[in-house]
Amino acid sequence: MKRFRNIGNPLYSSIAVVVFIIIWEIFTRARDIKEYILPAPSAILNEFITSGDLLLHHSMVTITETVLGFILGLVFAILLSLLMSSFKLFRSIFYPFMILSQTVPIIVIAPLITVWFGIGLIPKLIVCVLVVFFPIALNLTEGLSSYDKDLEELLMCMNASKLQIFMKLKLPSALVHFFSGLKIAAAYAVMGAIMSEWTGAESGLGIFLTRSMKSFRTAAMFADIAIISIFSILLFLLISLIEKKFIKWNVKG
Amino acid sequence: MRTKIKIENLSKTFKAKKKSLEVLKNLNIELYENQFVSLIGPSGCGKSTILRILAGLEKDFSGDITVNGESIKASSFQFGYMPQKDLLMPWRTVYKNIILPLEINGTQDRKLEVENLIKEFGLQGFENFYPGEISGGMKQRAGILRTFLMDSDIMLLDEPFGALDAITRIKMQEWLLKVLIEHKKTVLFITHDIEEAVFLSDRVYVLSDRPAHVIKTLDIGFPRPRNREMLSSREFLEYKDILLKALL
Structure with missing residues (x-):
C-alpha cells in the first residue's frame, strides 16, 4: 500500500485532469480541428449519451470476459502454486514450463485459439487465463517459499503440524507477494480480453474500438478507451481495497 | 538439588559436501532444578548449536543428553526455546x-x-x-x-538481550530475574556479555573457540534476589576478572 499512497494527493491530480480537459476543449475549438482527428471532450461526452446503449452492451461483454477469465486464472494459479510449493517433484517438472510459457507472446497464440474454439466466450477466457495465471502463480510460488526458516523451526519446537505451519506461517508470509501478483494480473486480464476480441468476436469493447476506427468515429474510440481505462482502474482499486483488509500490518516494519 | 539437564560428552560435526566442521567436542554441562546457567564464549563457537540440539532441531550428534533423567533421544521433551532473533x-x-x-x-x-x-x-x-x-x-x-x-519448566534463551541498548538491557535483566524466580524456571542462557552472565547466573560455563568444550566452570555466590548495586561490588569485579581471563 505504501507505493499506492505515494501516488500523491488525489485532489491536486484531479484538478490537473480538469484543467487538462478544459485546455483540450479550447484547443480543438480554437484550431477548428476535425473531429475524426481529435474530438473535443464535449464530443466524446456526446458520444457517451448517443451511443450509451451500444457502449453498455459492449462493455458488459468485455467485463464478463475479463472478470470470469481473471477468476478462472486466479483459481488455476492458486492450484498450481499450491502443488508446486507442496511437491518438489511437481515444482521441478512444471516451473520451467511455466516460465517458458511466457516467452511466447500471447498475441501470436490468440489467433490459434480462435481457430480452435471459435469466436464465443471460451477463447476469450482461455486467453485471459493464460495471461492472468502467470503473474499470480509466480508471485504466490515465490511468496510461499519466502517464509522465515527460523520461524518454521520455532513452530516445529512448538510441535506444530505441517498444516499449522502452512496456515500460520507460509500463507501469511505469501500475502504481500500474492497481492502484487493480483494487481499485475488485473491489468493483464483486461488486455487479454480485448486482444482476444480482436482475433474474432461479435461484440465487446475491443470490437467496438476497431469498428469505430474503420468508420472514422474517433469520438466513439475515445469513449471506448475511457471505459476500458476506468474499468481497469476500478479493478485495481478493488484489489487494493481487499489487500488493505488482509494486510493490516506495516510491511516495512 | 535435582539434576534437570545433564549433557555428557556432547560432540557435533556439521558435514557439507566434502568439508566437515567440528563445532562441539566432548562438552559437559549440568543444570539443577531452578538454576540459572549461562554459556559464554567467543562468537561462532557453537553456543547456539547446543540449544538447537536440546530443542530437537539438530538430530545428528554424539554423546548423552538427559532431561529429568530421561534421554532426549527417547523422549520428546518440550523446552521453552527462544532463538536469537x-x-x-x-x-x-x-x-x-x-x-x-x-x-x-x-x-x-x-x-x-x-x-x-x-x-x-x-x-x-x-x-x-x-x-x-x-x-x-x-x-x-x-x-x-x-x-x-x-x-515448559526449562527455558532455553539464546542471547535475548543481545540487540538492546545498555540501559534497556539492565532493566530487562532485573525484570527477567524477578519473573523467573516467581515462576520457578530452570534456565539455560546464552550471552556474550560477561557482566550479564555474572549478574544473572548461578553458574557460568566458559566455552572455548571451535570445537567448543568447557574451559572454565564458575559458580556465582551472590544471594537472590539480586539487585543492581551488586554490579559495582568487589566480588562482582573478581568474578568478571576470572571469566575475562578464561576467555582471553
Whole structure:
C-alpha cells in the first residue's frame, strides 16, 4: 500500500485532469480541428449519451470476459502454486514450463485459439487465463517459499503440524507477494480480453474500438478507451481495497 | 538439588559436501532444578548449536543428553526455546504472537492467565500493536512471554538481550530475574556479555573457540534476589576478572 499512497494527493491530480480537459476543449475549438482527428471532450461526452446503449452492451461483454477469465486464472494459479510449493517433484517438472510459457507472446497464440474454439466466450477466457495465471502463480510460488526458516523451526519446537505451519506461517508470509501478483494480473486480464476480441468476436469493447476506427468515429474510440481505462482502474482499486483488509500490518516494519 | 539437564560428552560435526566442521567436542554441562546457567564464549563457537540440539532441531550428534533423567533421544521433551532473533510474526498483533503456542496446542481457554502474564510482563496496552510498532525491549518481552506459554519448566534463551541498548538491557535483566524466580524456571542462557552472565547466573560455563568444550566452570555466590548495586561490588569485579581471563 505504501507505493499506492505515494501516488500523491488525489485532489491536486484531479484538478490537473480538469484543467487538462478544459485546455483540450479550447484547443480543438480554437484550431477548428476535425473531429475524426481529435474530438473535443464535449464530443466524446456526446458520444457517451448517443451511443450509451451500444457502449453498455459492449462493455458488459468485455467485463464478463475479463472478470470470469481473471477468476478462472486466479483459481488455476492458486492450484498450481499450491502443488508446486507442496511437491518438489511437481515444482521441478512444471516451473520451467511455466516460465517458458511466457516467452511466447500471447498475441501470436490468440489467433490459434480462435481457430480452435471459435469466436464465443471460451477463447476469450482461455486467453485471459493464460495471461492472468502467470503473474499470480509466480508471485504466490515465490511468496510461499519466502517464509522465515527460523520461524518454521520455532513452530516445529512448538510441535506444530505441517498444516499449522502452512496456515500460520507460509500463507501469511505469501500475502504481500500474492497481492502484487493480483494487481499485475488485473491489468493483464483486461488486455487479454480485448486482444482476444480482436482475433474474432461479435461484440465487446475491443470490437467496438476497431469498428469505430474503420468508420472514422474517433469520438466513439475515445469513449471506448475511457471505459476500458476506468474499468481497469476500478479493478485495481478493488484489489487494493481487499489487500488493505488482509494486510493490516506495516510491511516495512 | 535435582539434576534437570545433564549433557555428557556432547560432540557435533556439521558435514557439507566434502568439508566437515567440528563445532562441539566432548562438552559437559549440568543444570539443577531452578538454576540459572549461562554459556559464554567467543562468537561462532557453537553456543547456539547446543540449544538447537536440546530443542530437537539438530538430530545428528554424539554423546548423552538427559532431561529429568530421561534421554532426549527417547523422549520428546518440550523446552521453552527462544532463538536469537525475536521472531515475532509481523502480521500478528503482540497478543496473537504471544498466544501462538496455545493456538498450536489447541488450548485457547486460558484468557485470564494470559492477561495476568501480560500485566506481569509489562505488555498491557500493547496487545493490539503489531511488532513493527513497538520497541526492541517490548519485542523481547513479547518473545519471552511466548516462550513462557510453551509451558515448559526449562527455558532455553539464546542471547535475548543481545540487540538492546545498555540501559534497556539492565532493566530487562532485573525484570527477567524477578519473573523467573516467581515462576520457578530452570534456565539455560546464552550471552556474550560477561557482566550479564555474572549478574544473572548461578553458574557460568566458559566455552572455548571451535570445537567448543568447557574451559572454565564458575559458580556465582551472590544471594537472590539480586539487585543492581551488586554490579559495582568487589566480588562482582573478581568474578568478571576470572571469566575475562578464561576467555582471553
